[in-house]
Amino acid sequence: MRRTWITALALGVSLTVLAGGALAQDKRPYKIGSVFSLTGPGALLGARMKTTVEMMVEAVNKKGGINGHPVELVIYDAASDVTKAVAATNRLITQDKVDIITGAGNMSGLSLAMKPIAMRYAVPMISNAGASGIVEPIDKSAWVFKSHLTDREVIGRAIDYWKSKGITRVAMLSDTSGFGTSARDELKLQAPGAGINVVAWEEFGMAANDLVPQLTRIRAANPEVILCWTVAPSGVVFMKNARQLGMKQILMHGFGYVVPKYMEMAGDAAEGAVLVSLRFPVGTQLADSDPTKKVILNYIAEHKAKYGSEPDVYGAEAYDGMTMALKALEAANGFDKEKIRSALERLEFIGTNGLYKFSPQKHYGLTKEDAVVMEWRNGNWKLLMGADTK
Incomplete structure (x- = not known):
């Protein structure tokens, strides 16, 4: 394995991964770009994403690459910052000349900021983040895909759980980022029809x-x-x-908080916290019998x-995203970006987080039934509501 570290000014670090010897050196490499938040508030999400894609590219190259071509991976650190994510995306496309991007900042706000650049240059981009606006509306998202559910499905799964427990009164406390x-x-759209009364909205x-x-206002x-x-x-x-306020309500997080380190940081306050997540x-x-x-x-x-x-759920999202990229490059059998994009729209595979099925009308491959509900109990995740594997 040969690794070259390149300082990239405000962008952080770029890592290029190529295998030695076994690959035909005279063949043009497929170039895959990734932008992860390896520093800043989203750093705990980005760490295993980076190690995962590096591992996968190394493994592919050891087997001879894709269609005989080596795979080159270029990674930049967005530092959880929209401006840096945009700069990194522009650099990947205009200077590094990547064929596809997978790993779009690992935060919804960053993916949403990167989307217009991918669209402008007609470069396929795969996001590992959750906001539905990353891949919708479809007529404005032709070049953008996701290895994740949208928050529409995750909110829907949370509502399924509440209804199964007879819960009707909910408060929402969300951050002011694109993710929040x-x-x-989504909750404002879905709650009324589901019989859920959102009694407080705070940011x-x-x-x-x-x-x-x-x-205090929520209480x-x-x-x-x-x-x-x-x-964050x-x-x-x-x-x-x-818990310091003595609140006895169920404390719940979305799929952006499935980080054991965060639970450990919260200590006893995290005990019994409920989360909606992917399967991993x-x-x-x-x-x-679950194929995943x-x-x-x-x-x-x-x-x-x-x-x-061991990896985490965010590494698993990157695993499925890189699987998408590698399968699309293999199916396209060349460097025509329209063929790569078209191949993404035809993908069907079993990943770490569900049964993926894409189409020209749907650029994320999972459904609400791929989500699970779990709780943090005695230092581990405990499954409360499983995925539907039909």
Whole structure:
């Protein structure tokens, strides 16, 4: 393995991965670009994404590449910052001349900012983030895809869980990023028709370190559940402040907070916290009949063998995203970006997080039934509501 580190001014670091010897050096490489947040508030999400895509590209190259062509991977750190994500995207396309981008900032706000650039230059982009606006409306998202659910499905799954428990009174506490506002808007759309009364709407900045004022107003509204929506450490503040105020409500997070480190940081305040997630964190608890279980266990074993540590759900999102990119490049059998884009629209495969099926009308391959509900209990995730594997 040969690795070259390139300083990229405000962009952070670029990593190019190529295999040695075995690959035909006279063949043009397929170039895949990735933008992850490896520093800043989203850093805990980006770390395993980076190690995962590096591992996958190395493995592909050791097997001879794609259609005999080596694969070159270029990674930039967006530092959880929209401006840096936009600069990195422009650089990937105009200077690095990548054939496809997978891993669009690992935060919805960053993916939404990167989307117009991918559209302008007609370069296929795969996001690992959740906001529905990343791939909708479809007539304005022709070059953008997702290895994730949209927040529409995740909010819908949360509502399924509430209804199964007879819960009707909910409060929402969301950050002001694109991720938080998109989920807030989805809940506003879905709650009335589902018989859910959202009794309080509160917001906070991603750097917030005191949520007592918002939680005090929420407490006065007397909800049964408080749904927090963020990827930032302020979600830990939410859990701690709520318990410090003596609040007994169910504390709930969306799919941007499936990070054991955050739960550990919250300590006792995280015990019993409920989250909506993709399958990966409870992979070992899935039924053997679930087709994703084998993929999950294989991925865990590969990552542990290479790095000595297990991956997380965000690494799994990157795994499925890179799988999409590699399969599309193989199917296109060339460098025509329209053929690569068209191949993405025809993909069907079993990933770590569900059964993916794309189409020209749907640029994210999962459904609400691919989501699970789980809780943090005694230092581990415990499955509460499983995925529908029909």
